[in-house]
Amino acid sequence: MKVGFIGLGRMGAAMAQNLVAAGHEVTVWNRSPDKAGPLVAAGATLAASPVEAAQGEVVMSMLADDHALAAVTFGADGITGGPALHVSHSTIGVAMAERLAAEPGAGGFVSAPVFGRPAAAEAAHLFVVAAGATAHLDRCAPLFEAIGQRTFRVGDTPSAANLVKLSGNFMIMAAVEAMAEAMTLADKGGVDRRTLLDVLTGTLFDAPIYKTYGDFLVEDRFRPAGFTAPLGLKDMGLVDAAATASRVPMPLLGIVRDHLRSAIATEGEDVDWAAAGLAVRRGAGLS
Amino acid sequence: MKVGFIGLGRMGAAMAQNLVAAGHEVTVWNRSPDKAGPLVAAGATLAASPVEAAQGEVVMSMLADDHALAAVTFGADGITGGPALHVSHSTIGVAMAERLAAEPGAGGFVSAPVFGRPAAAEAAHLFVVAAGATAHLDRCAPLFEAIGQRTFRVGDTPSAANLVKLSGNFMIMAAVEAMAEAMTLADKGGVDRRTLLDVLTGTLFDAPIYKTYGDFLVEDRFRPAGFTAPLGLKDMGLVDAAATASRVPMPLLGIVRDHLRSAIATEGEDVDWAAAGLAVRRGAGLS
């Protein structure tokens, strides 16, 4: 398929590479064009503007935040100026997704945020959560197959996919908070953190998330960041905005946001978002 | 092996049945002796007092709380009056476990709380978390095999096993809270709770706990209780006591305890502890 890809950060570059590898005809664009080098070497074409990347059947975007996505979407040079179906993979707010659905351009709009850290993107093991018109989702199916291990369709309102994605990110941080509190209690009570984690993941908590993040916490390994604390705080801010709009109290979200702020304040802007767990540990006088 | 079993509630009765089924020579005792009927029918002997059940190699106990366990352990008629190794499966406080380890009776003491709801006890699928002297744990191995699917050894300080067990129960409630907040956000934002749960358990949260409790939450099914909210609140109180003693801030624990109180206040004493999630839902104006 003739497809554009906009946004070549660690996640986006890996996704675009998998599209090329799957045989699609890929045109890429990035604000800093040097990031496109490896993709062009692999056979992709470099576009001069977002709208140029939106001339095919589909154009996929993977940007850092609402603002960056808006910048490549709207305006004369933006995605909406081309005929392609816009598929947004970015983790954006519900309100932004609603705006994108309301002003979709000629080709239509699908929201398809993904779960997975950079290593999963490289391995084409992402989970894709997609929402939009059925015909649009059908058209994207081979593209989602090229970048992920499984696609979930969650309805025809694009922003629903973003709400699910944001909920999932919140759930990850909730699990980090829970583990951090339990590990700190265990540690101060004389039980090794690794021992606790082994029991938890060997019994009721036998899920990837507990193993991945549990290891980070046991080893106090928060650098280099797979996903930085400020980005995590941004995402949790999007969950908070949705909760405010829907009038939903979310006390656990409040804790998570507090601990991300604390982690950034005490550890710096470059730590992984799992360092929220370090705030728990420091609060108990451990270092 | 000649083994006693004290405490024939839903969990204890199922565990004792599995010991009988595994060929052990079992003597049982319960405050209300009528609970022993099915076990006696299956071949167990009924003791007239706890100490009578503590005449074999090992005596296992499964009681409701610290108080009930103390009542069968200490004193002339208590477990510590017999020669058996006392293996405590109850979910008790860390301080109580320390007292039991300090006053073990002639046979010694092992703490071996279990993870699993009544159905898992019946199916001999419990997880056993055991701590105590290695020789003691070795002696108990065939008994643990008869009641559970896997045993974790977490050191030679008995109370360590209780700290792990309490941490695990806290983690369950933390997952319930996280799901309840995410589901409420999704629901008010137009995403079906079942859809959200399917995505979560199909991706990063592929663990039994999310499936079991997720179903309760999606269906608002909190009766009949597998484990009642007041018992859950008692357990979370034990976690809180350990956190106070160790000077560990646990804000997520605070939320969980609040929501258990709220669930009991609004729904009654007989709901499942998962009804803590209902407090989240009601706080957002849903019913």
Added chain:
Amino acid sequence: MKVGFIGLGRMGAAMAQNLVAAGHEVTVWNRSPDKAGPLVAAGATLAASPVEAAQGEVVMSMLADDHALAAVTFGADGITGGPALHVSHSTIGVAMAERLAAEPGAGGFVSAPVFGRPAAAEAAHLFVVAAGATAHLDRCAPLFEAIGQRTFRVGDTPSAANLVKLSGNFMIMAAVEAMAEAMTLADKGGVDRRTLLDVLTGTLFDAPIYKTYGDFLVEDRFRPAGFTAPLGLKDMGLVDAAATASRVPMPLLGIVRDHLRSAIATEGEDVDWAAAGLAVRRGAGLS
């Protein structure tokens, strides 16, 4: 003094009346010009645009939020098009105050948010918290005297005044939360809420805030709203934005925001922000 006043809601209209009463030559503007009737009757002049009201020495503004203030400030017809010193009394965000200070127009900028509900505005009993250049603050002194009982100068960075104002609003909600929790505990424990409030305000909590809001809570009196819950939630959102920007964990703020959301979800958009306390009460099963 020749002074403009923009924004004639309940607060602004009362403040403008007090300026007229103090003998100042007042020109007013409001988006719905009919609100200006009583002021014109009292001797004020009606301007046709914000910039027309900014032709004197000083122009004061009292708008609902950041957005409304930006709309009257910037652009050809806006305040910054005139020669007057702009004094902003609105409760706005720190970032917005920083922008106003950076783009002040010819006359300069002072931030001077106020404490007090509409009745205090009418009685010229507001507290004014002002920040800006000393010469500017000196020039405003007689105006502040006309609308308030006391002025606090908090430095020469205008946004500092907004941070203090937002902190104060947070403190009010914190006191409401504390009283609501204590009253609910007392009530369920058999102690009349009025009795508790009398002891508290007769001893250590002898401050206006506890008397005013304590009465609302004891009497469950949340309508008509002096300050609505959605406006309160908006303000607490501004505090949250400042806390996020400064990386400050504020768990009590999180509770307050949750309870405002809950109050709106269960009681409606028109309740007083003190209804946050009702969320506490309902969570305990009281109605």
Added chain:
Amino acid sequence: MKVGFIGLGRMGAAMAQNLVAAGHEVTVWNRSPDKAGPLVAAGATLAASPVEAAQGEVVMSMLADDHALAAVTFGADGITGGPALHVSHSTIGVAMAERLAAEPGAGGFVSAPVFGRPAAAEAAHLFVVAAGATAHLDRCAPLFEAIGQRTFRVGDTPSAANLVKLSGNFMIMAAVEAMAEAMTLADKGGVDRRTLLDVLTGTLFDAPIYKTYGDFLVEDRFRPAGFTAPLGLKDMGLVDAAATASRVPMPLLGIVRDHLRSAIATEGEDVDWAAAGLAVRRGAGLS
């Protein structure tokens, strides 16, 4: 009046001195009799046991906790062995007060906890919150006048007074938490803590509690402790026990307890309970 006084810590000794100064015939008892020296020098008589101090009309007690009070109350040598009306000033739990009311001894029981730090006790400026039979309260009136500035009667159920006292202590900690969060936000935003405090106490928060504790926070002055963090944590544990018994969610109480634990963990056992505010500050990366 012939009156006994049991418990001569900083608070009790000051109260007993004021009774002597008011002309009452005072018999004192303390576990470490050397503490009684100054009182005996002032004219008090030293008793050899609690029951000896309970031979007059009234015996007042001021002990550290439930356990210490039970030790001097019950048993052959205890207060209940004498004919005196027992007036308990200690900060004890609701359940303990209920037990004291149920087993009052011959003279009856009044609960009369006090508000005020040691300096207030010395100045006879305590606030007395009393509950019990009217005839009993009438008899105590001159004694309460000798130790305090004002007495509040809160009904005829003694434990009601304890619930009010515990609620008040919780309210103090809530105010500390609110100030600490606001001050940290202000500080990181460039507003001096003293400036913020001056505005708050000069406007809506013109109450002794904000001045006293606000000074501690502004100056980071937490030693020597007027009331230590572990004692504060003990009191907040009593509030928590009452909330658990009554099924009342108290999220702000949860925060306060967490921050007291954190303060003790990081600062040591000897800091003032106001150091809970330091936990807020440290969580934001300030020291």
